[in-house]
Amino acid sequence: MTIAEIIVDVPTMQTNLPYSYVVPKELETKIQPGMRVVVPFGKGNRKVEGFVVKVDHDTEKAATATTQLKSLTSLMDLHPVVNTELLKLSQWLAETTYSFRISCLLTMLPNVMKAKYQTLVVPVAPVTDPWLLDHFPHQDAIPLDQDHFSNQELARLTELRKQGQVQIQYQVHNQAKPKTELAVLNQIQDFERCRESIRKNATGQLALLNQLERHPKTPLQQRTLVKQTGISPAVIKNFENRGWITKTTVEKYRNPEQHPIARDQPKRLTTDQQHAVSTINAAVTDQQPTTFLLEGVTGSGKTEVYLQTIQRALDQDEQALMLVPEIALTPQMVTRVKRRFGDQVAILHSGLSNGEKYDEWRRINEGTAQVVVGARSAIFAPLQNLGLIILDEEHDPSYKQSDNPRYHTRDIALWRAQYHHCPVILGSATPSLESRARAEKDVYHLLRLPERINGQQLPEIQVVDMTNALERTGDLFSNELLQALQATIDRHEQAVLLLNRRGFSSFMLCRDCGYVLKCPHCDISLTMHLDSHTMKCHYCGYETAIPTECPHCHGHHIRYFGTGTEKATQQLQQLLPQTRILRMDVDTTRKKGAHRRILQQFGAHQADILLGTQMIAKGLDFPDVTLVGVLNADTGLELPDFRASERTFDLLTQVAGRAGRAEKAGQVIIQTFNPEHYAIQLAQRQDYEAFFHREMQLRHLAGYSPYFYTVLVTVSALKEKEAAAEAGRVSSLLHDNVAQTTEILGPTPRPIARIKNRYYYQIIVKYKHDRQLPAALNRIQAISQKEVRKGFRIAIDVEPQSFM
Numbered sequence: 001m002t003i004a005e006i007i008v009d010v011p012t013m014q015t016n017l018p019y020s021y022v023v024p025k026e027l028e029t030k031i032q033p034g035m036r037v038v039v040p041f042g043k044g045n046r047k048v049e050g051f052v053v054k055v056d057h058d059t060e061k062a063a064t065a066t067t068q069l070k071s072l073t074s075l076m077d078l079h080p081v082v083n084t085e086l087l088k089l090s091q092w093l094a095e096t097t098y099s100f101r102i103s104c105l106l107t108m109l110p111n112v113m114k115a116k117y118q119t120l121v122v123p124v125a126p127v128t129d130p131w132l133l134d135h136f137p138h139q140d141a142i143p144l145d146q147d148h149f150s151n152q153e154l155a156r157l158t159e160l161r162k163q164g165q166v167q168i169q170y171q172v173h174n175q176a177k178p179k180t181e182l183a184v185l186n187q188i189q190d191f192e193r194c195r196e197s198i199r200k201n202a203t204g205q206l207a208l209l210n211q212l213e214r215h216p217k218t219p220l221q222q223r224t225l226v227k228q229t230g231i232s233p234a235v236i237k238n239f240e241n242r243g244w245i246t247k248t249t250v251e252k253y254r255n256p257e258q259h260p261i262a263r264d265q266p267k268r269l270t271t272d273q274q275h276a277v278s279t280i281n282a283a284v285t286d287q288q289p290t291t292f293l294l295e296g297v298t299g300s301g302k303t304e305v306y307l308q309t310i311q312r313a314l315d316q317d318e319q320a321l322m323l324v325p326e327i328a329l330t331p332q333m334v335t336r337v338k339r340r341f342g343d344q345v346a347i348l349h350s351g352l353s354n355g356e357k358y359d360e361w362r363r364i365n366e367g368t369a370q371v372v373v374g375a376r377s378a379i380f381a382p383l384q385n386l387g388l389i390i391l392d393e394e395h396d397p398s399y400k401q402s403d404n405p406r407y408h409t410r411d412i413a414l415w416r417a418q419y420h421h422c423p424v425i426l427g428s429a430t431p432s433l434e435s436r437a438r439a440e441k442d443v444y445h446l447l448r449l450p451e452r453i454n455g456q457q458l459p460e461i462q463v464v465d466m467t468n469a470l471e472r473t474g475d476l477f478s479n480e481l482l483q484a485l486q487a488t489i490d491r492h493e494q495a496v497l498l499l500n501r502r503g504f505s506s507f508m509l510c511r512d513c514g515y516v517l518k519c520p521h522c523d524i525s526l527t528m529h530l531d532s533h534t535m536k537c538h539y540c541g542y543e544t545a546i547p548t549e550c551p552h553c554h555g556h557h558i559r560y561f562g563t564g565t566e567k568a569t570q571q572l573q574q575l576l577p578q579t580r581i582l583r584m585d586v587d588t589t590r591k592k593g594a595h596r597r598i599l600q601q602f603g604a605h606q607a608d609i610l611l612g613t614q615m616i617a618k619g620l621d622f623p624d625v626t627l628v629g630v631l632n633a634d635t636g637l638e639l640p641d642f643r644a645s646e647r648t649f650d651l652l653t654q655v656a657g658r659a660g661r662a663e664k665a666g667q668v669i670i671q672t673f674n675p676e677h678y679a680i681q682l683a684q685r686q687d688y689e690a691f692f693h694r695e696m697q698l699r700h701l702a703g704y705s706p707y708f709y710t711v712l713v714t715v716s717a718l719k720e721k722e723a724a725a726e727a728g729r730v731s732s733l734l735h736d737n738v739a740q741t742t743e744i745l746g747p748t749p750r751p752i753a754r755i756k757n758r759y760y761y762q763i764i765v766k767y768k769h770d771r772q773l774p775a776a777l778n779r780i781q782a783i784s785q786k787e788v789r790k791g792f793r794i795a796i797d798v799e800p801q802s803f804m
């Protein structure tokens with residue numbers, strides 16, 4: 001008898017371990033770990049999806065015990081969708097992030113496989129196998145399920161898939177239908193007889209008939225047919241009425257990057273680049289799982305180091321995985337990788353549709369793609385033979401997933417590197433304190449690129465004190481910045497301006513009664529957006545009309561405060577009327593492709609100034625940008641987070657790095673209300689090392705990462721009192737069960753105490769060594785599930801990256 005161990009799609013503590021099911025005889029030789037199956041579950045034997053994690057053949061001994069076991073119902077896949085490595089990784093992930101194994105498995109797969117879907121099987125033309133002809137008379141896709149195939153037939157299909165005679169398609173019902181095209185399928189047996197019944201001058205009908213005769217068994221795309229002379233939709237309709245064709249659809253392969261890209265050659269490396277490349281390549285060749293921290297100033301050519309080390313992995317017939325923060329934001333990077341490696345590159349990022357993601361994922365799973373570039377979740381790309389993993393901008397907070405499983409991409413990278421015996425490159429101009437501290441202790445191998453390419457100087461940075469009102473024009477622009485902008489434009493060069501705040505004004509205040517318009521669901525003021533003529537909540541998306549009078553006292557003295565990108569663009573346009581300004585923020589890049597379009601326009605000099613939120617700070621490499629301005633360096637400093645200084649330093653350094661990257665020297669102007677702040681002063685000097693040492697001292701004094709580990713436990717409920725009480729219970733459970741040396745802070749209300757009508761309380765656990773803590777957190781995880789029924793939500797976040 002064959003028994004399969006299965007993780008079922010029921011995320012609870014009891015079902016966090018595999019369940020045993022008997023495998024029906026006819027599937028015994030077909031079933032493999034990593035396939036999805038349908039199993040009966042619970043008292044009512046409802047059908048749920050599950051993942052096979054283990055298969056035990058010939059378990060005679062257990063036969064008696066297994067008489068109680070249920071049989072699994074059917075296979076959902078004809079080949080594994082989760083490989084051995086990723087199965088193992090899912091277990092580790094579940095343990096270290098305190099999440100359910102099923103959530104981890106689902107996180108690894110493209111969305112299309114999580115959503116409500118149907119698995120279809122289609123024969124591959126030309127079909128010769130009699131069994132196939134018999135079962136697929138119209139060669140349509142047929143749902144791969146029990147209603148359509150018996151287990152014997154499923155077994156047969158598994159064979160046919162191996163031989164390439166059938167293919168699997170996943171059809172998603174709700175969100176992402178595979179991209180399909182209308183097509184027609186021939187039904188004619190006797191072409192001569194049909195031809196005789198057509199008038200000789202009916203050229204369109206004859207043309208269509210010829211096409212059908214030439215491809216009697218393949219669906220023909222209607223759109224392609226109509227492009228041919230004479231074949232009009234009426235002709236097609238006519239054929240359909242005569243029963244000569246049937247209408248069908250064909251799935252279109254989606255290729256997200258359709259722009260032809262010219263290939264380039266490896267560059268001649270500088271001495272520092274050469275040193276980095278040869279050190280890393282040695283590890284690639286020796287299959288050493290070394291972690292390299294590549295600390296290179298902006299414009300030092302880190303990307304070239306990535307490309308040439310990827311090349312080494314490919315030369316060894318290995319594959320490479322390169323992560324970039326929210327890649328939709330850096331089309332330039334994608335182009336650079338594609339230019340070097342062409343069609344071997346697969347791209348995975350949030351800008352793709354579910355269908356496109358699924359197509360790219362399939363190219364990876366089938367071994368067609370050798371280089372994968374992607375954002376966070378691409379770390380799970382099913383590459384079988386990894387030779388190198390790269391995390392560009394390794395300090396970026398978007399590498400941490402904020403929902404279950406709350407993993408950090410870096411940790412997954414290190415785990416996979418151990419598994420594959422391959423090195424990891426963590427690259428950044430401003431490494432996270434955690435990584436830089438590990439390099440200090442030789443846990444990571446530090447490689448530095450202290451200079452820009454071509455010996456270009458880092459740009460000169462000037463700090464402008466905005467508390468000195470005389471310096472200002474309007475509320476946003478200093479005279480220095482305006483003059484510099486004018487000079488840049490006069491030289492026909494370009495400028496980038498950063499303002500890390502969306503919208504027009506960030507809040508509305510009534511001068512008569514002091515009322516501030518807030519979101520009815522969140523503890524946050526509403527932002528005015530002129531584009532959409534609404535007041536918006538940036539947390540829950542709530543929108544309402546812009547009030548003409550105070551909703552509270554009906555007074556008419558409404559004032560708007562806090563400037564966002566929308567207003568800044570408007571003001572600047574008034575100050576510099578001849579200037580062409582492009583705005584880039586969440587609101588102007590919502591449409592697919594908008595991001596790329598804006599950057600292309602800017603790159604093609606169709607604008608003088610690019611003004612945007614932090615999405616302009618990263619990765620942009622435009623040779624004519626010689627001026628960078630930061631309109632308000634203080635937005636991030638005010639946040640109640642121990643990483644506020646680090647984030648500000650990173651952002652300023654990154655954005656400053658956009659200036660003067662080619663031959664022309666760059667200039668940076670930072671406007672701030674905190675000119676004395678060390679993060680701003682050290683960013684002005686572009687001295688990462690000094691910042692690192694200074695910040696480490698402060699972290700040491702305050703007892704924060706990387707000196708201490710932290711776990712954040714958040715409790716929420718619809719009533720504030722209940723959230724507080726539950727947080728109190730969780731906190732005392734922790735107190736009673738953790739090591740003496742462990743500190744427990746809170747519970748306290750979260751900085752934004754209410755979001756989407758839920759009240760949040762948080763508890764911060766700080767520790768150095770605590771063997772008891774995992775057990776305590778496991779208990780909380782177990783409790784959390786019961787408490788959900790009472791309306792509570794409890795989240796465990798190991799090494800949180802945000803406290804908001």
Ligand code: ADP
Pocket residue numbers: 267268269270273296297298299300301302303304453621661
């Ligand atoms: P970083 O990622 O460190 O900010 P980039 O990789 O973007 O730096 O490199 C900055 C610029 O220098 C790019 O335009 C890149 O093409 C160019 N570059 C990199 N390495 C070399 C080299 N060895 N020779 C010439 N140009 C180079």
Ligand code: ZN
Pocket residue numbers: 519520521522537538539540541542756
């Ligand atoms: Zn809201």
